[in-house]
Each structure stands twice: as C-alpha cells, then as structure tokens.
Amino acid sequence: MENVTITRDEYEALESDLKALKEDKVHLEQQVKYLMEQMRLSRHRQFGSSSEKGEYDLSQMNLFNEAEIFADLDAKEPELTRVTAHKRKKQMEGQQKIPDDLPVEEVEHVLPEEEQECPACNEHLHVMGMEVVREELKLIPAKAVIVKHIRYTYACRHCEKHEDSVPVLKAPMPNPVIKGSFASPEAVAHIMSQKFVMGIPLYRQEQEWKRQGIKLSRQTMSNWLLKCSQDWLEPIYQQLHKELCSHKVLHADETTLQVLQEPGKKAQSKSYMWLYRTSGCATNAIVLYEYQPDRKKERPKVFLEGFTGYLHTDGYSAYHSLPENIRVVGCLTHARRKFDEALKALPEKDREGSLALMGKRYCDKLFALEGQFTGLTPEDRYDQRQEQAKPILEAFLSWLKSLNVGKSALGKAVKYTLDQWKYLIRYLEDGDLEISNNRAENSIRPFVIGRKNFLFANTPGGARASAVMYSIVETAKENGLNPYAYLTYVFKNAPNWDFEHDPKKRELLMPTASLQNCRTRPPS
Numbered sequence: 001m002e003n004v005t006i007t008r009d010e011y012e013a014l015e016s017d018l019k020a021l022k023e024d025k026v027h028l029e030q031q032v033k034y035l036m037e038q039m040r041l042s043r044h045r046q047f048g049s050s051s052e053k054g055e056y057d058l059s060q061m062n063l064f065n066e067a068e069i070f071a072d073l074d075a076k077e078p079e080l081t082r083v084t085a086h087k088r089k090k091q092m093e094g095q096q097k098i099p100d101d102l103p104v105e106e107v108e109h110v111l112p113e114e115e116q117e118c119p120a121c122n123e124h125l126h127v128m129g130m131e132v133v134r135e136e137l138k139l140i141p142a143k144a145v146i147v148k149h150i151r152y153t154y155a156c157r158h159c160e161k162h163e164d165s166v167p168v169l170k171a172p173m174p175n176p177v178i179k180g181s182f183a184s185p186e187a188v189a190h191i192m193s194q195k196f197v198m199g200i201p202l203y204r205q206e207q208e209w210k211r212q213g214i215k216l217s218r219q220t221m222s223n224w225l226l227k228c229s230q231d232w233l234e235p236i237y238q239q240l241h242k243e244l245c246s247h248k249v250l251h252a253d254e255t256t257l258q259v260l261q262e263p264g265k266k267a268q269s270k271s272y273m274w275l276y277r278t279s280g281c282a283t284n285a286i287v288l289y290e291y292q293p294d295r296k297k298e299r300p301k302v303f304l305e306g307f308t309g310y311l312h313t314d315g316y317s318a319y320h321s322l323p324e325n326i327r328v329v330g331c332l333t334h335a336r337r338k339f340d341e342a343l344k345a346l347p348e349k350d351r352e353g354s355l356a357l358m359g360k361r362y363c364d365k366l367f368a369l370e371g372q373f374t375g376l377t378p379e380d381r382y383d384q385r386q387e388q389a390k391p392i393l394e395a396f397l398s399w400l401k402s403l404n405v406g407k408s409a410l411g412k413a414v415k416y417t418l419d420q421w422k423y424l425i426r427y428l429e430d431g432d433l434e435i436s437n438n439r440a441e442n443s444i445r446p447f448v449i450g451r452k453n454f455l456f457a458n459t460p461g462g463a464r465a466s467a468v469m470y471s472i473v474e475t476a477k478e479n480g481l482n483p484y485a486y487l488t489y490v491f492k493n494a495p496n497w498d499f500e501h502d503p504k505k506r507e508l509l510m511p512t513a514s515l516q517n518c519r520t521r522p523p524s
Helices: 008-047 063-070 157-162 185-196 202-211 218-244 298-303 317-321 332-344 355-373 378-401 409-419 421-429 438-454 460-478 483-496 503-509
Strands: 079-083 095-099 153-155 168-170 249-257 271-278 287-292 309-312 326-329
Touching: 153 157, 185 202, 185 218, 185 438, 185 460, 185 483, 202 218, 218 271, 218 287, 218 460, 218 483, 218 503, 249 438, 271 298, 271 438, 271 460, 287 298, 287 460, 298 317, 326 421, 332 355, 332 409, 332 421, 355 378, 355 409, 378 409, 378 421, 409 421, 438 460, 460 483, 483 503
Parallel strands: 079 095, 249 309, 309 326
Antiparallel strands: 153 168, 249 271, 271 287
C-alpha cells in the first residue's frame, strides 16, 4: 500500500468536504422521509377512509352502486308501523315508521257477481267478514295542477232598480307571489327546496318536468327564484342578520365558490361563501351564508359589526384581526386532524407508539371529556373543564414544547397547535363555549354538497341570491321546520302582509318562529 502525503491545508479541506457530505446526506434523508410521508398521506386522501372516521362512511361512497352496498336480500322484510305524534315508542328492529295521519287509500278485493254462488247448493253468497291482508306504502311523484282563481262580483238588485248608481263589490283575493306570473307559492317553494335542500340543479328539474309533458324552462325557474328571493326572503335574511349579531356565541367558516362573471376577475378565479351561525347555547338557531368575491380580513369584520362575544373559527388568520370585543375560540378538531394526518403519513408498522399517535390521543382525551359533559349546565361544564380538562391541556402543552421534530407532517401538527394554543384553550373561559368549530363545518356542508352539483354561479347577483336562499333553508331546517312547507308559508303570506313595517307580522315570517304547521315530523 502506498502512503500519500498531503499538506495540512489539503487535509482540512478534505475534512470540511466530508463534513459537508454528511450534512447533505442527513438533509437528503430528511427530505426523502418528508416526501414519503406526503406520498403516503396523498395516497390515503385519495383512496383511504375519512380522516375523521375509523370506518368507511358508506353514505359518501359511489352512489352508482348504492343498492349493492346497502342491500341484504336475506334480511327479513320490515313491518310498517304507524306512530302518532304524541305517542312515540322506541323503534323495534325491523320496523319502518310512518305518521298515522297519512291518507289511506283502501283497495277492496271482492268476488265477481257471477262467482258469488255457493259451490255446494248454488245459492247466493253473502259477505261474512273481511280482513286486512297487507299494507303498502305508495309513493306518488310530484304532480302539477292548474289553480284557477275565480273572483265573484256582487251588486245590489234594489239599487239597480231604484238608484242612479249601483255599488259593485268584488270578493277579496290574495296577491300572487310574483305579479304577472303564473308561478304559485307551492311551485316556487318546490323548485327552491329541490335545488337548495336536495341539491338538484335547475336543468335536471327542467328535464323531469319535460318528461311529464310540462315545458318549464330553466330561465323561467331562475327568474322565479331570484325574484322571490329579492322580494320576500331578503328582508327575512336582514332581520336574521340583526338577531345573529345580538347573540353571545357564534361560529364562522368559509369555502370557495366559482363565479363566472365576476367583474375584474377571471372565470377560473376563486370567490368565497362565508358562513356565520349561532352556537348550541342559542334558543333558536340562525345559519347565514354571505357571498364575497375574496377572503379578505375585512369581510368578517364588516358582517359582524355590532357583535360582541365569542367567535368559534378555524386557524385562518383573518379572524385574528377582528376587534378586541370579539374573542376568537380555536378548533381542537383541526389540531387533532393534523396529528391524524401525521399518523397516516407514517408506515403502518411505525404508527403504534409514535409521537403522532400520542398527540392524537391527547386530543381524544379532551373530546371524550366533552362527551361526558353533555347535558350539564354551562356553570357545571365550566367547573368540570377546570377540574378535568385543564390539567390535560397543561400536560399537552408541556409535551408539545419538549418536541424537536423538524420538517415533517408531525412538525406541521406541532407548529399549528402551538401557534393556535391561546385560541384552542379559550373554550375553558365559559361553559357555553365548544371545544371545536364542528358546528360551522356541519352547516357549510350542504352548500359544499350542492356546489358539486351546480359547480359554479354565473353572476355575483346569483351568488348573493343563493346565499340568501341557503340561509333561509338551513335556518328553517335547524329549527325543525320542513323547508318546503315553510317556504310555501312565506310565499303565501309575505305578499299580503306589510311585514317590513309591522313587527308582529315580520316575527310571524321568521324561521325561528313557532310555526307548528311547518314543522318537520319528529323522528320515530
């Protein structure tokens, strides 16, 4: 072996190069690890179950094979049971419940007249009894009828004979929901509830009516919706907005919306649908959507002008720029979700005992406590949180600060949780507050589902009208009202009441009012 002599300067240069290579190796290993995590996480998001559920959510699977997913041909056919509104017993397995006041159509099966002879003596038979062999549930698709309004005119026979002038009286009749239109309150309510409750776009409704021989164009239906929204629902929305800002605790969230003809923006640009709603401590729920062309921090500030209290949000920084009279409460679900993503980014063999799993379990403990506190008064819930939840949060914080995880999915989870910490623990301040912003996420979901069907709005005016209609429909649902029945009620009465100047009439039109005739039947 030949020895090579080098100078000290050359040796130090080689040593420096070797050190740099080792550092590059460590950096590249960390980068590969991070990219592998992102690949596993991306694969899980595309093919795996929801990060919030341990089992597959069958309701979100491909609707094409829905029958194959839920069918069980070996299962016993369920019984049909009527239940009164006042006496609702616990549902037995295998029973299908229907309200007892549904119309009943009787089909009688009798022997033909020529066969009503005794087979023994040929004498005429008489009815000796009857039995109900079976009951069937008959579903009738939506049908259309023409409502012809006929108004009678009255005159006095005596005046006709003896007076120079004859008074003529006409019978009163209600104003139409749209002047000069053949739209009825029921028709507009049906179209609106189909689109904003069931998520059925107008072009599909147009096709369905066409199959029944009725030509009702999308343009006509669109005009009806926009006109009724502007005339009758917008004032209700404005009143609900005032009532919303008088509450102590609110929730907020936002999601994207594409508006094709937004001035100064490309058709592919993002606009936003913001959501604001009451919390669980409210007597009557209010859910309001607001369309805005952007996600600027001024948007919630303007909408919540006059509001003082707590606002549940996610970690979006725009909410942290609100005035001091609004105290932002963070969402522990978002923190838990990031630890769950960090867990799913790991190879399955490395998940048990991992730091990501430990972080997720801290969150799980806190959510488990909230489940135990359900039903407590706000005062008792506050006390229990101080006694049980606060020590867990303190231990969680100490654990987070002790970690040094670098750039990774776990690092993102730790950084997010520490950055949001002062907001995440704020729910300890009041027993009316909630540990998460799930309430807002659940309320914005109907719009997200509807967006998958109609994809975009055409103009800002249409987007604003959609926000109003979604608000009215979702608020009605939250207060136990049948959206179709409630919208029909509004469109029948609003054109005939001066509800903008009469507080009593305005109150009667609110979806927060006690409207018994519009109530959804309670679940059996």
